[in-house]
Amino acid sequence: MGNHHSSSLDAHHHHSRSTAKLLGCTSADAFEIHLDVPHDHDHESTTAASDHDEKRSFDPPPLYAYSASAFPEYQLTWILDALRRSDFSRLDRSGETYVDYMGGSLYPESLIRSKLSSACANEAREAVLSFFRAPPGYTVVFTANATGALKLVGESFPFSEPVATCLAILHRNRPKNRHASPSLFALTGQSNISNSKNSLSLIKYAASQGFHTVLDAAAVAPTSVFSLSETPVDAMAISFYKMFDFLAKLERPWFAGGTVDVVQAPGNIVTMTSEMHERFEDGTINYLNLPAITDGLRFLSAYLPFLPLRLSCLMHHLLGSLTALQHDTTGTPIVRILSRTPLRRLRAVGEQSDTGSVVSLIFLFPSGEMVPNTFIEYAAARSSISLRTGCMCNPGGAASILGLRDAMAALPSDVTLAAFEKHMGHELGVVRISLGLASDFRDVYRVVRFAETIGCKGARDALWEQWLGSKAGEAM
Structure with a gap:
């Protein structure tokens, strides 16, 4: 039950934009939300186009109109939009979706400087x-x-x-x-x-x-x-x-x-x-x-008072969207949420949530069986999404939410992870999505679209074949 981190910053990074076009079984219109996602022809752009990309990261964030109508309190956290544009614009320039803040926060660009002092x-x-x-x-x-x-x-x-x-x-x-x-x-x-x-x-x-x-x-x-x-x-x-x-x-x-x-x-x-x-x-x-x-x-002191309210909006939207997703062939759920969900929605700056901003889940096949976490990690990286899989250095917590307490009690003293997973019939661990300081509705939207991809048979089968091919290459 180790930990694994999916990141687009690997050998597959140059494929991420082409796979992004496969996201979802329905068009963006079905969501009544439109998001500008880069495509392959961007590689043929000129320097002027690159300058346009730089400017685009400072334009009003996509989905803002949606967030304003469904979550009006989100507008109270506008200062975090300014922060995203000033200190985390690299996420939007690269098309990266970072949802592993529990694993480690991102550095603000304004803090990358040197200061030496004896005090x-x-x-x-x-x-x-x-x-x-x-x-x-x-x-x-x-x-x-x-x-x-x-x-x-x-x-x-x-x-x-x-x-x-x-x-x-x-x-x-x-x-x-x-x-x-x-x-x-x-x-x-x-x-x-x-x-x-x-x-x-x-x-x-x-x-x-x-x-x-x-x-x-x-x-x-x-x-x-x-x-x-x-x-x-x-x-x-x-x-x-x-x-x-x-x-x-x-x-x-x-x-x-x-x-x-x-x-x-x-x-x-x-x-x-x-x-x-x-x-x-x-x-x-x-x-x-x-x-x-x-x-x-x-x-952080300047922004932390606004963060719980923003994360409350994002968490409610993320959880509601994920639980509504269904497989295109069977109509069965695509994910199963295992972590605790917030009991109330924050409405004002200064309120504190009764939960964190973590979503631990597993992905399901149309049959209801668990999709391997290693496949989800691979597919997420291909879609430029950084998330975490495994037990999160918390084997007790993982065993609890996965219902493994009885199985844990019966473990022999010389057990290995491979033997344990073979006995259980599937990989152990969860997929963790965690939001943080620079998160906004674009990140949540992309995660939901990625999850919908796993529920689309054609897209899932294509990714599955690529994943099997990558595993065979590693074995060789």
């Missing part, structure tokens, strides 16, 4: 604290990734005995009094595969029961407003690979270069450095890249 590390730390409205007492530690941040907390927490931190047994295992053994409660803010958001009230409740708290905000922070002043936690891992933590309470069982003040050699005396963040950053951090954090957070 850049401190500026980056201050920017992180300011972005999350952290009250005094918080410290920022830079780690390789969010996993490393959580690992640091788990390994450094002063457990004196095994302590369960499962949600289901929170009440039963709560500390009896302030003198009880330290207990840690960990919560995932949002699932990267099921699209569920956990209530942050659980953090407050756990703290009231004497637990120390850690929040994995890697999935929720990029698209939701979060304040440490309103919801204080002892530690938080965030998606751009930094961590806030209760360092004074942690007792790291080892030290490395730069984390100590004095080391007795030979001997056993070790005095840790007085700077809290330096105690947990091994060696020299990559300070040359830290200005990107400072500038990036300032950049």
